Amino acid sequence: MDAMPTHPMTTPQAASLVLRSTFPKAIPATGFVRATRELLAPHGFHAANSLPLIATCRDELAFNLTARLQDTWGAGFNMAGLAGMIVLGRTGILAAASHAPIEDGIRRFVLVALPHIGIDANGVIGNVERPGVPGVSHTCGALMALHDELRGDNAPTGDYPFLDLLDPEQGMLRDRIPPWLPEGPLPDLAGLTRIARDVITADTHKVITVLRERQTVPTHVAVFTGIHINGPGGTEYVEPGSCYLDKGTDEPEIELVLE
Numbered sequence: 001m002d003a004m005p006t007h008p009m010t011t012p013q014a015a016s017l018v019l020r021s022t023f024p025k026a027i028p029a030t031g032f033v034r035a036t037r038e039l040l041a042p043h044g045f046h047a048a049n050s051l052p053l054i055a056t057c058r059d060e061l062a063f064n065l066t067a068r069l070q071d072t073w074g075a076g077f078n079m080a081g082l083a084g085m086i087v088l089g090r091t092g093i094l095a096a097a098s099h100a101p102i103e104d105g106i107r108r109f110v111l112v113a114l115p116h117i118g119i120d121a122n123g124v125i126g127n128v129e130r131p132g133v134p135g136v137s138h139t140c141g142a143l144m145a146l147h148d149e150l151r152g153d154n155a156p157t158g159d160y161p162f163l164d165l166l167d168p169e170q171g172m173l174r175d176r177i178p179p180w181l182p183e184g185p186l187p188d189l190a191g192l193t194r195i196a197r198d199v200i201t202a203d204t205h206k207v208i209t210v211l212r213e214r215q216t217v218p219t220h221v222a223v224f225t226g227i228h229i230n231g232p233g234g235t236e237y238v239e240p241g242s243c244y245l246d247k248g249t250d251e252p253e254i255e256l257v258l259e
Helices: 012-022 029-043 060-073 089-097 141-151 168-176 189-211
Strands: 050-056 106-114 116-118 219-230 236-246
Touching (some): 029 106, 029 236, 050 060, 060 106, 060 116, 060 219, 060 236, 106 189, 116 189, 141 168, 141 189, 189 236
Parallel strands (some): 116 219
Antiparallel strands (some): 219 236
16 A cells, blocks of 8 residues: 555645655656756757657646647657557557658657656645546556556466457556566555656667667667656656667767756
8 A cells, every 4th residue: 555644734745745755856847848958959959850759648637748848849759658658569669760850860869758646735646636527536547557456466467468459558557567566565556656667768778779770870869767746736747767868779878867
């Protein structure tokens, strides 16, 4: 079960305390988006010469962050899946590979991939306030459903590759997440979201490989992963995860540090 305060407060201060204790490196979402631009400008990236590849959750609560990214980087190629998983596969990635402009003989991509989680005004992780929706709402619903299945030992994880034709994206979560679980007790929802982030980060390296498959010009790919946090009153944060610039197989990977 997720830890809750012994005496829950009913003010946004409770959410702030939980945010800082659970996601200590979180920054406002606007600052995260601005940092992507500022970090990449010295490396020749700008909106007119780069294609954003955006893998946020399908939830409407991810729309504002997606819109901010597109305001900064231009219209993006939609890579979104439940929980921010990159689900479009090799065919979809190859489609995106030819959509980036070529400037100075280089194609440039900005890949942002983020699962998300909610924190309500009481500081309860997994709860979220949706405008006009009465009662308690939740996010990320897909990860919460998987968490419930794993807690009850109901997740069908043994038949790899598991594919539910009526629920393919949730089936992918059931496939990909359990092998990354640590020994011992099941992590809480925040911990499971971190694992989803790590799986997504591992997938970004595979995406880069496919993006280069049929290229005749150098391909530079900037990657930003992390966790998107939906707070009370429409507040949004991002805790950065793995952020790096890959300029080629023969070039050292450049770490991008968000302050």
